[in-house]
Amino acid sequence: MEPILPGAPWLIAHRSMLGINKPYKVTLNEHDYVLWQNQQGEVFALDNICPHMQAPLSDGWICEDTGTITCPFHALKFDGKGRLHNCGKVSGQPLLTPLDIIIKDDCIWTYGGYTPKIPIPDLISNVSAGMSFLGVAGEKSMRGTFLDSISINYDYNHQSGTHRDLFGIKANRIPLFEHDGYWAKVVQELDREDTTWNDILQNPLILTAPKTYTGTLEYAFPSLTTFRATFPIGEVLQVHVLYPETTTQTKTFVLVYSQPKHTVLKPLLGRFVLSAVATVVEQDTRAIETSYPRQPAKIRLPNEEIMFHAQKLYREW
Ligand code: FES
Ligand SMILES: [Fe+2]
Structure with a gap:
């Protein structure tokens, strides 16, 4: 192989x-x-x-x-x-x-015994400055190729399908996409649907989520996708990690860091974030594992150039 x-x-x-x-x-x-x-x-x-x-x-x-x-x-x-x-x-x-x-x-x-081609990224220390480590969530082996698994991290359309029931995202804007070599940065603005009583009963913390929020994603291809967002109870950073186990199996886990607005909020923020992250990974895994083998797409959605950028880095490695 x-x-x-x-x-x-x-x-x-x-x-x-x-x-x-x-x-x-x-x-x-x-x-x-x-x-x-x-x-x-x-x-x-x-x-x-x-x-x-x-x-x-x-x-x-x-x-x-x-x-x-x-x-x-x-x-x-x-x-x-x-x-x-x-x-x-x-x-x-x-x-x-x-x-x-x-x-x-x-x-x-x-480097798994290979000659290093690129240095170990400084991204984690850069983006986690001032935050404290909360824990690891969503540790999983997915039945999926590395390319399919990494593509979903650069896919700015799947939140309306794959993650539809988590926060009810109705609109999604990408005001910034920049890249330099294996590093890339994306700013994403999300608008939530109106919260229903049923949503509140299922996830009372949804009340703390603002109607519109901004997430900043930074990438260190191929191993890291970081996502930082500010919620009313504090700031949260997720570091999504990927590595290839085999040609058909990919490992993932997420390092979670936070900076609560107030220390009394730390346990609440911790529980909320770790379980939300596990759900996100579960949903992405399902999308990867249930899709049929890839074929050339006959439909083009906005912002897909971000995903194509990652796929190009992969092909031209
Ligand atoms: S001691 Fe390892 S196989 Fe015998
Ligand atoms: Fe996702």
Whole structure:
């Protein structure tokens, strides 16, 4: 299989997704890896295939004293450098290949063994300045190609179908679209439908949503889509992350940051945002998973040049 976008930096996990001394499996471009984080916050990443009889190390467990991962099949132990630990002896040569990782803003990045083609973006630290990290929502593997999955993040028409019942968007304007290399920025103005009693009963927080609001999206192709919006109870930033697991499967998760107007609003804002984000991801996933294979479109909608821009970056990588 041809790797997808070789040399791209991929954000494979946020520290908070790893827990402490727990194996975490990552599939990137058809390769499986196991990650774990120790009590001191050191993160290790190895090939997931045990060199003895090929059991998945991610089904094993971490031994805190030796800092090793134990294979679930015959309980051999390997350290973060891939060396075998046996009765207090350490093999000289690694038997497993470690995956090169780079940690930035508590995010774990990798090039998946390819020569870097572009640097790791500074986007997260730029857009999250002054905000605090709330959590991760919508962690999911989608049955869909990377291109279909990324296209929806640059699609400024799908909110009226895919997300119709979330906020009842009736109009959508794009006063700004600018791009420079792999970075792009879009400003989106949304008008909501009138709120019905039924909407309020289903989602009382809708009362706090203004009739018109502005969202600012910034992209670091191919891994990140950030969306920042101000609500009456505070400011919210979502960082939508994507990476290709296989040619037909794409991983997504969303890092959520906030700055409540008042600290007492923090738990409310947190619950509201994390569950709204999970719903958004659910809806996008459904749109991706249920669509038939793509064909040339016979209809053109406004602002689709933003999506075509991303598809061009993909094709010309
Ligand atoms: S397969 Fe891993 S120890 Fe045997
Ligand atoms: Fe969406």
